[in-house]
Every structure is written in C-alpha cells, then in structure tokens.
Amino acid sequence: DIQMTQSPSTLSASVGDRVTITCRASQSISSWLAWYQQKPGKAPKLLIYKASSLESGVPSRFSGSGSGTEFTLTISSLQPDDFATYYCQQYNSYSSLTFGGGTKVEIK
Amino acid sequence: EVQLVESGGGLVQPGGSLRLSCAASGFTFSSYWMSWVRQAPGKGLEWVANIKQDGSEKNYVDSVKGRLTISRDNAKNSLYLQMNSLRAEDTAVYYCARAGTMDYFDYWGQGTLVTVSS
Numbered sequence: 247d248i249q250m251t252q253s254p255s256t257l258s259a260s261v262g263d264r265v266t267i268t269c270r271a272s273q274s275i276s277s278w279l280a281w282y283q284q285k286p287g288k289a290p291k292l293l294i295y296k297a298s299s300l301e302s303g304v305p306s307r308f309s310g311s312g313s314g315t316e317f318t319l320t321i322s323s324l325q326p327d328d329f330a331t332y333y334c335q336q337y338n339s340y341s342s343l344t345f346g347g348g349t350k351v352e353i354k
Numbered sequence: 355e356v357q358l359v360e361s362g363g364g365l366v367q368p369g370g371s372l373r374l375s376c377a378a379s380g381f382t383f384s385s386y387w388m389s390w391v392r393q394a395p396g397k398g399l400e401w402v403a404n405i406k407q408d409g410s411e412k413n414y415v416d417s418v419k420g421r422l423t424i425s426r427d428n429a430k431n432s433l434y435l436q437m438n439s440l441r442a443e444d445t446a447v448y449y450c451a452r453a454g455t456m457d458y459f460d461y462w463g464q465g466t467l468v469t470v471s472s
Contacts, residue, residue, distance in 0.1 A: 247416075280458035282399075289449055289462035290399065301460070333399055337457035340387070341413040343401040 248272050248336050252346035258354040265321040267349045269334035274314045278338040281310055281319045284348075285330045293332075294319065321351075329353055356380040356461045358450045363466030370440050370470070376433040376450030376463055384408075384428040387453035390435050392446035393465075400446075403435070404453065417443075440470045 249272040259265050269279065277297040282290035292301045294310035297317055307322040321328055334346040362374040374390070389404040403414045403424040412424050423436040433450055447465040454460035 278456065282459075284399075289464055290459070291462075292454075292458065292460050295454060295456070295458045295460075335399075335401075335458060340404065340457045342415075343389070343404070343457055345399040345401065348398045 247342050248275060248338060248344055250334055250336055250344050250346040252332075252334055252349050254349060255347065256350045256352060258352045259324050260354045261324055261326060263324045263354075265324050265328075265351060267319045267332055267334075267351075269312075269317045269319070269346050271315045271317075271336055271338075275336045275338035277313045278336060279310075279312070279317050280335045280337065281308075282333045282335065283328075283330045284333065290333065324351070356452070358452065358461055358463035360448065360450050360463045360466040363448065363468045365469045365471065366440055367472050368441060368470055372437045372440065372468060374435040374437065374448055374450075374466060374468070378431045378433065378450075378452075381452070381461075383426075383431040387457065388424075388426060388433045389451045389453060389457075389459065390424060390433075391449045391451050391459065391462075392444075393449070394443075394446045397446075402448070404457070405433070437468070440468075442470050444468060445470045 251270045279297045281294040284290040298310045331348045331350045357379045359377045390402040405424045421439045425434045449465045450463040451459035452461040
C-alpha cells in the first residue's frame with residue numbers, strides 16, 4: 247500500500263500569512279492527489295484534485311502543486327475561515343486509497 | 355443539489371453487528387463509484403471500502419476484510435455497509451462519499467457515529 251506522509255502535523259500562522267503544507271508519497275502516484283479541508287464536527291471538503299486542479303467554488307488563494315512523490319498545498323493569504331485541518335489523499339490505485347495524517351492550521 | 359445522508363450508527367458491543375445506510379439524491383447514483391471513509395475520535399481519515407457503479411467490484415482496506423461488506427441498491431439510490439464482528443478499533447464516524455471523475459471524493463455525507471464498547 248502507498249503511504250502518505252504530511253508535514254508539519256501542526257502549523258501556527260496569522261491571518262494574511264502564506265502557508266505551505268507538504269505531502270509525500272511512499273512511491274510515485276503521478277498527479278493522482280487530492281487535498282481536503284475539514285473543520286471540527288464537519289465532513290471534509292474537496293479543495294484540489296489531480297494535484298493542482300481547483301475544485302469549483304474553492305477560493306483562488308488555495309493552490310496545489312507537485313507530481314510523483316512530493317506535493318504541496320499553498321494558501322497564499324490565510325483567512326479566518328481557513329483555520330482547519332487539511333488532508334491529502336492519493337488515488338493512484340482505486341483498490342487501495344490512502345490519506346495523509348493531516349495538518350492542523352492553528353491561529354498564532 | 356447532491357445530498358448524501360447516512361444513518362444506522364449507534365452503540366454496539368464488541369463482536370456485534372450493525373448496518374449503515376447512505377441515501378443519495380441530486381445525482382445519478384448508478385453512474386458513480388461510492389466509498390465509505392471513517393474517522394476515529396480525534397484521528398485522521400481512513401478509507402474503508404469502495405464499490406463500482408454496478409456493484410460488480412468491491413475493494414476494502416486490509417483491517418476490515420472479512421468483517422465489513424459494502425453493497426448498493428441503485429433502484430433505491432442507497433449505499434450500505436454491513437459491519438460484523440465489530441471491534442473497539444472500529445469506533446469512528448463513518449462517512450459516505452461519492453467518487454468524482456477519478457477516485458477522489460467530491461461529495462460527503464454528514465457522517466454517522468459507530469461506537470463499539472461493552
């Protein structure tokens with residue numbers, strides 16, 4: 247199975263900061279990577295798919311990049327609504343889907 | 355509007371059984387792969403199982419193979435998860451999720467909590 251490792255696990259930042267979260271795959275997954283945002287008590291929300299494609303309705307301050315084994319999610323200017331936990335997910339193989347451990351973005 | 359509504363969660367003793375349901379609306383259910391994803395209290399997301407549009411193919415995470423069974427009824431626009439031989443480590447919120455054009459999840463239900471405890 248493909249393991250997904252996110253870093254950092256927790257990130258403290260201020261409104262207006264540029265934030266970058268990294269996700270590494272244990273083997274190449276091409277661009278088959280998605281990013282989700284989850285707030286406490288809520289279901290995850292899709293932000294990015296195919297590593298860099300922005301889901302409809304998601305603000306343009308969110309962007310994704312990378313391919314192969316290393317990927318990043320960037321928030322260009324952190325907004326109050328962005329304090330949440332973010333997960334990456336690989337879908338290189340539909341028979342074994344895996345998520346990263348999550349990155350909690352906290353208020354500094 | 356796409357909606358996924360889970361039901362069937364609750365408290366069950368170790369070794370017991372439970373059946374979760376997910377009612378889908380707002381899209382052509384029979385055209386999409388569907389999945390169950392779970393989240394233990396305070397933990398991250400874990401994909402549990404998925405099922406092909408016609409139910410002919412099913413996949414599971416290793417930790418649930420032989421105990422949990424995914425199924426669907428396209429006539430009823432419903433997804434199911436039969437959970438047998440439940441263990442404490444199965445305690446989680448279980449989400450029903452639709453697979454987009456590939457196997458990422460573009461819509462999620464609100465989740466249903468399963469607690470396995472004596």
